[in-house]
Amino acid sequence: MTAEVEALDETERLIDSLGAELRPVRRLAPPARRALRWLLVVALVALALILRFAHLDIVAQRLAQPRIALECLATALTGVAAIFAAFILSVPGRSSRWAWLPVPPLLLWLGASGLGCLKNGLSLHGPAGFFGDSVHCLMFIAGASVPMAAGLFWMLRHARPLAPLPVAALGTLGVAATAAFILQFFHPFDVTVIDLALHLAAVAIVMGVGLLLRRPLLAAT
């Protein structure tokens, strides 16, 4: 028997064994619907926390400023777009161009935050010193991202993504941006350079950890 025939025979045996171990599976809902479910759960939990703990009068004052309102909107859109893209790319057959979806709101977020820094005179020192409360921001984004990422990866791994890298990158960007958006409700001061840098560092940390752990988290092969 030639090697070629042996290889074909092995493929035949593989088909037989896959057939033998076939079990019914529950078809996954469309990715957009699954993304909406995750966003809805996060929104409900965040809303409860905001109503319970945030100083809504300060939030209202801040949101009255168009630049800050734009920054908040762009942060939220970055989160939503990245989460949608992560779910869409977790299943085969979708265009990889979906990965670009969060880029426009991300640029808007960075632009609006950058404008805030310029407006505040690029001062490295906030009212509370060099780092001020910015370290708390970093800890908030990183800390809030953990439970959100756990839920997200739990949902994403049902699709067993064949290309885990973009899925993990987009998912963690979405989680970190969502955490940064929720942070806005507990962030009583305007952005400084250090503040923005630590926000970005927190996003980078969350993405870095998610990318490092992408294979075990997504159960990819």
Added chain:
Amino acid sequence: MVAAQAGDRRSYERLLREITPFVRGLVRRHCNNHHDIEEMVQDTLLAVHRVRQTYDPARAFLPWLAAIAARRGIDGLRRRIRIARFETPEAGVYETFGDAAANNDMDGVRSAQEVEALLQHLPPRQREALEALKLRELSLVEAAAASGQSVAALKVNTHRALKSLRALFGSGGLDEPKG
């Protein structure tokens, strides 16, 4: 595919047999070695099996299948490049010696307990591959279906496991058994 998702074995096997030539054609675009082509076809079929819950009947089947084949093709290509970059064939592997005992690398391992102790030093996936293929003597296909590792990954992990075992002996990381 819808019937396969519901657990209809006959439809599933028929589908897999019908898509195999299509997948082979796709794979041939990336690869011209017959052995590698068939390995990538098998990897694609395993991937189809693993992600069959993601197929949405509202969308076309062939783009879904082609995306899986393309992904496995890229993974296979990367793997071959990685192996080619870091590993070179070792002529001595096939050398035989006049002294029959010298031809047996595992000559000193006298009991199953000693083998078991050695395997504990290997990463889990390498150990799993070695146990399935060399100790339980499963075929590549059976081992792939049982472990969830692809055929190519099994081969690589087995090769690395054997290499690691040799390194463990060579470095004195273990008490090398006396022949």
